[in-house]
Amino acid sequence: MDEDLLEALASLPTFHHATVSPDGNEVAVYYDETGRNELHVVDVATGERTRWSDGEVPRNARWHVEWGADGDRVFFHLDDDGNEQNDVYAIARDGSVEPVVQLDGQTVLQDVGEDGETLLVGSTASGQMQLYRHDCATGETTQLTEYDRAVGAGVLSPDCERIAYATNETDTFENTDTYVADADGSNQRNLEIGETGAEVGPVDWGPDGDRLLVTDNTADLGRCGVYDLSTDEVTWYGGEFDEDAESFLPGGDRFLAVRTRECAKEVVVYDARTGAATTLDLPSGVASLGRAGSAVVDEERIVCSHTTPDRRPELLCYDLATDETEQLIAADYGDLDPDRFVDAEYFTFDSAGVAEFDDRAGQGVESDPASREIEALLYDSGERPSPAIVNPHGGPRGQDTRGFDLYTQFLCSQGYSVLKVNYRGSTGRGREFAQAIYDDWGGNEQADIATGTTILAEKEWVDDDRIAVFGGSYGGYSAYCQMTMYPELYDAGVAWIGVTDLRDLYENTMPHYRTELLEKNVGSPEENPALYDERSPITHAENLAAPLLVLHGVNDRRVPVSQARLFRDRLDELGYEAGEDGDYEYVELGEEGHASTDVDQKIRTFRTLADFLERRL
Template sequence: MICACIGAAFAAVAAAAPSASLGEDVDAFGRMPTLRHVSVSPSGNRVAALYRDGGAEEYSFIVFEYGDQFQMRYAGKQNEQFRVSEPHWMRDDRIVFSVRFGAMRHRTDTVETRLMSLDVETGEIIPLFDAEQRQGVAETRGSIAAPVQIQDRIVSLTRQDPDSLLVQYWNGDVYGKINHVYEVDVDRTKRHKRVHKGRDDIYDWKADELGEIRSGWGLEGGKEPRLRMLDSRGKWQDRSRRVAEDAPTFSVLGFPRAPGKAFVASAHETETAALYLYDVDSDRFEEQLFHSPVSDVYGVYQQRGTGEALGVIYAEDESLIHWFGQNFVRDAIDVMERTFPGRAVTLTDLNAEQTHAVFLVDGTNEAGSYYIFDIANRQVTALPTQYPTLEGRAMGAVVRVDYEARDGLSIPAYLTLPPGLSLTDAKDLPFVVMPHGGPTARSFAQFDWRTQFLASRGYGVLQMNFRGSSGYGEAFRKAGDRQWGQAMQDDITDGAEWLVAQGYADGDRLAIMGGSYGGYASLMGVVKTPDLYQCSVAYGAVTDLHALLRDTQRYRGGEYMTRHIGTLWSDRAMHRENSPMLRADAIKVPVLLVHGEDDRVVDVNQSRGMASALKRSGTPHRYVELPAGSHYVDVGDNRMVFLREVGSFLSECLGGPEERADSGAAADPRG
């Protein structure tokens, strides 16, 4: 085992920074996880990752060699503005990665990405797009070059050529915003060779395991879905009827080696989306390969080079795999599961030569660690644990429950209980109801730093997958269409009332808390049911639906992406009725608002406006703006600031451990 020496060497990478006096719970759960984006080089001798120790202000992008001796090959720190993501090994001496940052184009906030290449031997980093490549008709006709906005939409990096990859981007077409596919050299900054001509109605191209472009999805006029697929003769066929708004679920997951075939998820004959082998030539489903009655399929494990389907990913309370026979990936997972019995084993990376894999091993009440697995030698190497200060600490049990909504729909949910309690022991607890974000997403039974923090403070937590959540089939998801603040909100209310009826929760000590859509639901909860909750916590929350639609529809495809919320003008009365900012006078309990200053998903003005509305209505509230904060509470020490504010607020609202400290965050004077 070399975990200790790796951990000691890692600790020297990031400059130490003194920790504020935050209290044991905040300090333990508020630290960012130690590692992210762990991947192994083709030879298996080198590992790349984002690493952050307990005292560092930000992650460092590191590359190290491991084995009998440890050697750091590269270490560079990101900052609060420029965020490194998705490093990909091309060769043992070359890594391609993306840098993300916020910017503005045409007076509109944007997220920009730059595709970079690292020479591991020398530490030199070069951009993979040259200065002549620019995006936008207006910019190309002007005197100032505007670089391609999104440079990291990689279509294929599993090609046999380790010196290049395929990237799709728009490069200033005069007659439209067309995504072509280009071959990008990973060793130098140069002009790119176009290898696939795009179309103005196709936004995203998919390639097979050898890098051949086989399908494309997009929108006609920004509204009507389009799907084009390559048949066995090399001709493109229009299969848009398969993805029409009123058609059953149909999505392309991958391609076998055989031309004119595809692996697709479809719900044309089942309630949940099943996996099929689909024939493009005849527009026919050849064979149903797998179906779960309780879960949509999420993806397919395929053999690199051949495209053979090894297994299919689906979910119950956690992610699961159905295997199509024995194979080396299944063998590796079996070894890891025997090594770590009773814990969740998740494959997160497999190197290009398929000799080494990275696994995350965790549990519902265990933060876990990453492990490198040498497949041939059956050797497991541990990396530093994700939350060192949680080692040996008792966590809350996570229990699957189901309750019935008022119209009879069964709602799956998870209870997280204070450490040491079982469901039979849970009586009259203070509870936090926590709807998830999205809303087209879902909660799983897994380690969650927010719920375990709350459990450590003595609160129970209820997370429900209300109608509109993904993964439970088409009917369940569509039941949430145009139901923001309505049927989806009723499901959340019914869950809170169920807690009290079951005796788990004290009806006089209920709070509601969430982020993004969950933050919206937390505010609507105290608008629609002012006597149910004692307080509300909303972070990164949507508060004005009309403003959300107006702002989102400024972006390409925005009207289509917000269709489940409603239309901008014909539904404006519904949106006024279901916008917390416009209903602030109905809120009678204290509210904590938290928002990242540089949130590029939900504009910070949504919370600033809500704070102003609460002030006008005389509602007790506090508004905290996280400096340089993103939508994901992952910049600097923002997570600690957030938990400290939540812990203090809930202590006042529901009772609990007494602890207050100056957060150092920017509290809006309007609050």
């Protein structure tokens, strides 16, 4: 293990959550060039960067930031050591910080009103995730919604007199509808966009408050729509590729969207009148507009990040009229040679799911009748013969893309080639593909990953006696599944913040994860008791046949640390030996929750991962 290289990679400066100020002159962004995450503000005209914070913002840059309407302060989320039980704080230009919204449970800033007084937040203070209105002048916070299901995607109208949001009141659990209500939560109206069972969400109000930009997957692939509130008519755009609407441009005649195809993402500008679409002129990779806040500088300029598999992210100001860019934050490689990073090979393969594996087909796992085309990315480290890591993504509503991934490049730097599989259930391929995992966790999607592993092992340059699986979150669940359901394929495994016991997860995760993840995907334990048992890796722990590293943050509230502890205890009951020379190794990460962007915490994780793989693989 090259300790210097490990630390150099983990310490590469990284930015997160860039958002443009109301006047378009500045960009607020998390950046860790000092070795710690801090809030910085970039002058769009000059590129000059000013640091506002000095340790007041969280170490982990998971949650987004948003400007106040006056442009003199920035709102951010603050929790306790990664437990995601956020409160909302504000930081001013002089570095002074004050709490703004403090509620029990998890609080998430949804929108900032243009009136300078109103915040729209989501919170689990009452149990389920609901919307609340916060009055900055009085400090009062008022609950606006009260649904059985979680409420999200909240956006304020320009005059702050109305709100739009998404939830579900139907008996079709996978359904999501878009609603409009008065600002006090009254006069709630389901706009009834799309068919029942589809997922429809609001994205942005038109500048005059008479239209809503929405995303919908009624037609399978995600599409963008503009809903006219005066006529209740919607105009649809796109349809050839999976797309997500992002925001209107200032005049309201154009809007931004992000298109996904073949694991790449590109920003699209739609003319709302003609439907004409123009993509940004950037190399194939991942272009993105940020998770929240605004990407719009003015009518012709936006701020976006861009990256490729072997090139780190850079923050750009893009001129839509000329296709010219100005670099606001350059990709930083420190003392490392940029050419050392590995590009990804995109390929597809057919998977028949568990039908490929007779032993799994006989364990209560029904085969998906359709063979699926599965997208994958392969990173060749150049080592010969090459040990390899299969690295399933989290989610499961997620996707591995052609963007720079630090963990992948870290593994490649240690000589391991890396395979990423966008199994059924992944995003970017439409609603039917994403929902193919419903009522089937631990089933056919795990067979997709296993099929990818067999293809990898057949490559003549891969050392098929040195293949490991490593994943985090749902990828950690997949690592546990692969090691206990397909043990013959792997020589080692690393399960990071992963799920082991679905029943325990149902009891102990946050309320909106219980309904919108577990119940939506696999029902409840009462509805599907056999599924909850059969698809829990802890049920199959006795099949573990290769060294396993169990890695978990102690403050994780999405996937509580009880998941790791239960699996450890089960291994002990079965007679497995713990320790560096044993059957498994167990590490809890203090002061950390569901992963972290913090430099020191990344170094700790990299060191633990590298040490285990070096000894065991």
